Amino acid sequence: MNQAPVQFDVAIIGGGVIGCSIAWRLAQANLRVVVIERGEVGREASWAAGGMLAPSAEANQADVFFELAAASRAMYAGFARELREVTGTDIEYRTEGTLYLALTDEDEEELERRWQWQRAAELNVKKLNADCVQKLEPILNPKLRWALKFPDDHQVDNRRLMTALESAARQVGVEFWTQTEATALEVSNSQISGVETNRRNVATKTVIVAAGSWSSLLRATTDEAVMDFSVAPVRGQMIALAMPEPALQHVVYSGKGYLVPRRSGHVIAGSTTETVGYNKEVTAEGIASIIERAIEIAPNLSKQSFSEMWAGLRPESKDGWPILGMDSRINGLVYATGHYRNGILLTPITAKAISELVLQGESSHNIEPFGTHRLA
Ligand SMILES: Cc1cc2nc3c(=O)[nH]c(=O)nc-3n(C[C@H](O)[C@H](O)[C@H](O)COP(=O)(O)OP(=O)(O)OC[C@H]3O[C@@H](n4cnc5c(N)ncnc54)[C@H](O)[C@@H]3O)c2cc1C
Numbered sequence: 001m002n003q004a005p006v007q008f009d010v011a012i013i014g015g016g017v018i019g020c021s022i023a024w025r026l027a028q029a030n031l032r033v034v035v036i037e038r039g040e041v042g043r044e045a046s047w048a049a050g051g052m053l054a055p056s057a058e059a060n061q062a063d064v065f066f067e068l069a070a071a072s073r074a075m076y077a078g079f080a081r082e083l084r085e086v087t088g089t090d091i092e093y094r095t096e097g098t099l100y101l102a103l104t105d106e107d108e109e110e111l112e113r114r115w116q117w118q119r120a121a122e123l124n125v126k127k128l129n130a131d132c133v134q135k136l137e138p139i140l141n142p143k144l145r146w147a148l149k150f151p152d153d154h155q156v157d158n159r160r161l162m163t164a165l166e167s168a169a170r171q172v173g174v175e176f177w178t179q180t181e182a183t184a185l186e187v188s189n190s191q192i193s194g195v196e197t198n199r200r201n202v203a204t205k206t207v208i209v210a211a212g213s214w215s216s217l218l219r220a221t222t223d224e225a226v227m228d229f230s231v232a233p234v235r236g237q238m239i240a241l242a243m244p245e246p247a248l249q250h251v252v253y254s255g256k257g258y259l260v261p262r263r264s265g266h267v268i269a270g271s272t273t274e275t276v277g278y279n280k281e282v283t284a285e286g287i288a289s290i291i292e293r294a295i296e297i298a299p300n301l302s303k304q305s306f307s308e309m310w311a312g313l314r315p316e317s318k319d320g321w322p323i324l325g326m327d328s329r330i331n332g333l334v335y336a337t338g339h340y341r342n343g344i345l346l347t348p349i350t351a352k353a354i355s356e357l358v359l360q361g362e363s364s365h366n367i368e369p370f371g372t373h374r375l376a
Contacts, residue, residue, distance in 0.1 A: 005194055005201035008034045008175075010358060012208045013182040013195065013218065016046040017158070017347045018336050019210035020165040020174075025355035027172040034204075035174060036197055038181040038214075042162035045212050045343060048238060048312020050260045050270050051158035052251050053345045056150040057098045060114075062121045064369045065321050069342060071365060072349035076154060079348040086171060089164035091156045092263050098153035098251040099133060102145045103296065107255045111148050124152050139247050139298045155251050155260060158344045165347075182211070184221045185333070192332035196221060206358055208334045213278070213313040215323075215337040226330060229323065229375040231338045233278055233313035236271040237286035241294070241304040243267055248298070257293030259301075266307060269294035280311045316340045318375050324353060325371040334358060335372065 010026055012019045015037030023033045035041070053076055055069035080093035102108045118125040126149040133140060133147045170176070177199065185207060186194035195202045209215050213233035220226045240262075248261035260268040272286045287309055295302045317323050317338035327333035336354045339346050353363040 003200050005203040006034070008032045008202055008204045010034075010206045010208060011036060011195045011202045011204045012210055014209070014211035014215070014337075015041040015166070015176060015178070016044055016210065016212050017042065017162060017165060017343055018046075018212070018339060018350055019208070020162070020169050021347050021351035022208055022210060022336055022354045023174040024165060024169040024172065025351045026358060027169060027174045029355065029359055031359075033169075033174045034202055035169070035176050036180050036182045036195060036202070037176060037178045040178055041166045041176055045312045045314055046162050047159055048236065048310055049158040049344050050238065050258065050268055051156045051161070051344055052098070052153070052258070052260060053155055054098050054150065054153040054251065054253075055342070055345065056118065056123060056125065056153050057100050057253055058341070061117065062123070064366075068349060068365070068367075068370070069345055072346045073152065073154065075348035075352070076156065080156065083161070083164040083168055087164045087167040089160055089167065091161045091164055093154060093156050094263075095154045096249045096251075097149055097151040098253065099128075099137065100148045100150065100253040101133070101140065101297065102147060103141065103143065103254055108145060110255060111146075115148055125150055137248060137250060137252065139300055140252065141297060141299055153251065156344065157262060161344065161347070182218065184219055185226055187220045187222050187224045187226070187330055187333075190224070190330055192330060204332075206332045206334065208336055208354065208358070210336045212337065212343075213315040215315065215335070224330060226327065226333065229317065229372055231315045231317055231323070232275070234316045234340070235274040235276050235279065235311055236314055237274075237282055237290060237311040238268060238270045238309065239287060239290055239294075239306060240266045240268050240308040241301055242307040243304055252297055254293065254297050257290060257297065259294060259297055267294075267301065267304075269301070278313065280313060282309050282311050286311070314340050315343070321374075322346060322350065322370050323372060323375070324350065324367045325357065328372060
């Protein structure tokens with residue numbers, strides 16, 4: 001490769017929700033930004049997700065991670081509005097809330113525990129009896145015993161979100177190098193100086209690693225140690241069922257699975273949690289388990305036709321929390337990865353925090369607990 005490197009203020013490796021949303025924010029601040037994407041923009045985990053914004057339904061305690069997630073959830077209404085204003089795309093931000101069903105003794109125990117701690121923490125959670133739940137969602141299993149409702153746990157259509165973010169980023173001048181693989185980070189004297197790719201190289205003083213499940217595979221051209229932490233892929237399989245008309249309003253969890261309704265009438269059912277490396281195959285066993293749980297939640301789904309099935313790789317750090325912040329040794333190397341099951345939920349706050357970090361040297365939200373130091 002003899003071409004001279006192209007100069008940018010910031011290079012972002014990875015064009016998923018995380019890379020694109022940070023690119024958008026930085027270009028809004030007039031930085032010259034390139035997103036380097038090995039395939040097409042947003043076709044990995046960000047496309048595979050369910051779009052649930054559900055920190056309350058998933059949390060076991062009110063820790064700093066819950067605070068980060070709840071802060072991001074609170075930003076979503078404005079984020080959706082802004083994306084609609086600038087791109088015309090409705091990301092289908094829906095606020096009906098999330099129901100968590102008790103179908104078994106085990107579920108009852110689990111939900112009781114959640115109810116207790118969330119009430120004690122004065123979070124917005126409601127206990128609904130079976131009649132009330134059936135009135136809200138008549139297609140649910142009549143054997144359900146009771147449910148928790150998390151009114152603040154919302155949802156978006158993550159594929160629409162992805163499309164809107166790419167379009168918003170392009171509008172403010174972000175360059176997308178698709179079908180381009182970042183092969184190494186250029187580092188000299190503990191300062192990032194560029195990115196090597198399989199096409200043209202980039203010269204830059206700031207590189208943001210937003211490469212999802214592939215983040216910790218990146219290496220430097222020199223001996224300098226980068227990414228001495230791991231981000232591992234965790235496969236999740238999903239199915240979409242076609243409903244003739246929308247028959248469900250809320251996101252519905254049970255102990256083992258969930259249903260996510262789309263405005264189109266489709267219902268997405270998920271998911272599996274599998275450690276099988278970088279394997280995105282859809283398996284008979286995976287799909288059978290999802291169908292079984294989906295039918296347990298809403299028996300009439302057994303009559304509906306499949307419209308799609310797919311799998312994606314959730315990027316998991318060692319402790320399941322995202323990795324946000326600067327590298328401790330190499331100037332200009334920034335991490336925004338490891339969002340595991342919550343990357344859609346955490347998009348607005350990640351974009352804000354990381355763009356502030358790059359522009360001002362610090363973030364208005366305390367992201368220190370999510371730095372690399374904890375993974376050493
Ligand atoms: C089945 C499933 C259901 C989920 N449901 C939800 C949900 O309901 N709510 C929620 O909040 N989250 C959910 N998630 C998690 C969420 O999808 C992820 O956390 C999020 O999409 C991560 O975004 P990302 O941009 O970091 O990664 P990705 O979307 O995977 O993007 C990373 C990009 O980097 C590119 N890349 C990698 N290496 C290189 C390289 N060397 N050079 C160039 N490009 C490279 C890849 O091609 C990819 O496009 C789900 C995930 C799955 C799989």
